Amino acid sequence: MIWQVIGTIILLNAVAAVSPGPDMFLVLRTGAMSRRHGFAVVAGICTGLVGWLVLTATGMSALLKAYPSLLAGVQVLGGAFLLWMGYHMLRNGLELLRSSVDMGKLSMERQLGTLGHSYRLGLLTNLSNPKAVLFFASILAPFFATSTTWWMTSITVLLLWLSNVLLFALIVMVVSANAVRRRILRLTPWIDTVAGVLFIGVALLLEFEGIKSLLAG
Numbered sequence: 001m002i003w004q005v006i007g008t009i010i011l012l013n014a015v016a017a018v019s020p021g022p023d024m025f026l027v028l029r030t031g032a033m034s035r036r037h038g039f040a041v042v043a044g045i046c047t048g049l050v051g052w053l054v055l056t057a058t059g060m061s062a063l064l065k066a067y068p069s070l071l072a073g074v075q076v077l078g079g080a081f082l083l084w085m086g087y088h089m090l091r092n093g094l095e096l097l098r099s100s101v102d103m104g105k106l107s108m109e110r111q112l113g114t115l116g117h118s119y120r121l122g123l124l125t126n127l128s129n130p131k132a133v134l135f136f137a138s139i140l141a142p143f144f145a146t147s148t149t150w151w152m153t154s155i156t157v158l159l160l161w162l163s164n165v166l167l168f169a170l171i172v173m174v175v176s177a178n179a180v181r182r183r184i185l186r187l188t189p190w191i192d193t194v195a196g197v198l199f200i201g202v203a204l205l206l207e208f209e210g211i212k213s214l215l216a217g
Contacts (some may be wrong), residue, residue, distance in 0.1 A: 009156065010163050017167055020081060022125050022202055025195040030118060031172035032110070033189075037118040038172035044122025046165050051127065053157045056136040068213050070177035071130055074114065075210030078128030082203035085125065090196025096189035129206065136160070143169075 018024060023045050031038030111117055126132070175184055185193070 001074065010159055013136075013160050014163055016039045017164055018171075019057070019202040020153075020198065022085075022199055023122075023168075025191075025198060026122060026125050027168050027171055028175055028187075029191055029195060030121075031111070031175040032049060032181050032188075035172060035176035036115060037112045038176055039114040039169065042165070042168040043120035044119040046125075046161065046173075047133075047169060048123050048126030049161055049164055052136055055133050057153050057157050068216075072210040072213035074130040075206045076214070078130060079203045079206030079210060081124055081128045082199050082206065084189055085104035085121075086199030086201075086203055088157045089192045089199060090194075093189050093192030093196055097193065119133055129202070 026037060026041055027045070030041045174180060
């Protein structure tokens, strides 16, 4: 019974991970431009996931619910970061759409900067949405209700993290394959434009919810 619950948790997490969002768009965009930088982004995202999963397992979600202003503050800061990223992506996408640049002839790795920069970008993008800890708490609730042993909790957290690592790494491998990469690079102007709009939309939502909560408190 417990393993069925764990399997369901991992499945729900996988569906959420591949849903359109800042993490997924960043992995797709970067992986298509450079496999090495794509893996660096994945490493950053999965480092952030470690933090959210540990906070969830240690009851941080209860603290965030008890002190809404804490969640609101993180939302405002995270929203500001995503807004900055979205602006730059949108501007880059629109500039590419206006130009006649052959994306296949550009040095993508040079545009992406260092691997360390990509790692930090993945980390900050993941940490910018504090609702991740509330999502993990919601899917882990059935498990915590049936088992409170520390070792089962640890195994579940580890499996969740590993499933994200493998899933994002697989996506990077697929989009960085030459045949797929060439097709995606031709769509880079549109990908950046759509990603920019998405990041800005998520950022504004976080800002709205955060500021509303702070004013209500």
